[in-house]
Amino acid sequence: MQAADAGAGGGAEGADDGADGPGSPGGAGEATAAALGRAPPVTRPRHAPRPGGDAAATAGRTGGRTYVFALCVPFPSAVEAEIACGSLAPDAEPHGGVVEKQLTVRGSVLAVRWRATNPRLLRISIISFLDQLSLVMRTMQRFGPPATR
């Protein structure tokens, strides 16, 4: 399987993510932010743990953590990246929204981004995604190349 190494083109994203969350101050804002599955805006703690450089935990003011994981998967062409995205995006995450996953295609790269408050479910989701990604790639290798449109 091609470079699914998060270090190659994705990986640790820390409290910067909080910056795109709703900037409302106070408890109500954080509750809303949490409900939307986003990290509330915080300054990065100086000694924030960064295990393996692949995931980062952001400590919110409420004490809850949002974990973020990102993966970039290069494909031989944009068409193939789009096909992989089309195959892997439609199925909803189990456990109703505890783990959010977003797939986008940038050129010939499939970019996948996770947000979760539960590290165990996040890990399960990532592993499951990698299994399905591997299957999609094997399918494309075996039954490709894409027919001309």
Added chain:
Amino acid sequence: MQGFLPGDTARHHRAVILDLLQEALTEAGLTSQEIDCIAYTKGPGMGAPLVSVAVVARTVAQLWNKPLLGVNHCIGHIEMGRLITGATSPTVLYVSGGNTQVIAYSERRYRIFGETIDIAVGNCLDRFARVLKISNDPSPGYNIEQMAKRGKKLVELPYTVKGMDVSFSGILSFIEDAAQRMLATGECTPEDLCFSLQETVFAMLVEITERAMAHCGSQEALIVGGVGCNLRLQEMMETMCQERGARLFATDERFCIDNGAMIAQAGWEMFRAGHRTPLSDSGITQRYRTDEVEVTWRD
């Protein structure tokens, strides 16, 4: 001994699916260009195994530029049953490890007339088999059926028909307890318990099917799903049908049990009628009621 585990099942599917796909094309003597559409199971069922197959279906649909059809598993059983038996408009008893429903077609829907309010009948039988440590080879249901033939004593069990619906979890807990007690005292044999469980649950299924047939004025009954292989169930249904002047249709184990061809059959009906499943709507769903589908291929 345990039932099917989603993770293991998904792993199995991922390991074999591409070889199977190639084999199917080779055996049919077809190239990908000659394929008209790709049908796959949208649900209901276990999540991980469903996803493992859906991603392959979506991938080849995109690679080959073919339309996609997400099929309801229960409707797959019904359409295969209709095709194989030639039944025109039957009342369907769909019984398996995962489902227990009485279904009849009416105005563009496969309407559920009756169903289990808790566990499926096959689930009840399989879990009882585990209590008695009955072998899973070839299947627990098959082995219960063989043992039941040697049963002599009818043990009274709770009979739980609730209007048009049935319930099995009460019977299961009752018989799990009774088994410990009665086998210890030698009051009955495991064969007697298998016999009694079958007689009771099958009578319940016959009753709710008959009720639906009376409601619809139906002259045909069709049994589909893995438990439909059971000859005693077929026998009891046949008796009821004869008493009503109706005809019973049933299939053998090649078509009762879950199979890919049934998904293709339902997919073909859907395709002919103009259904298409856009990628964005193609997500699998663990809960997918039979009556959610608009059945546009029948009048």
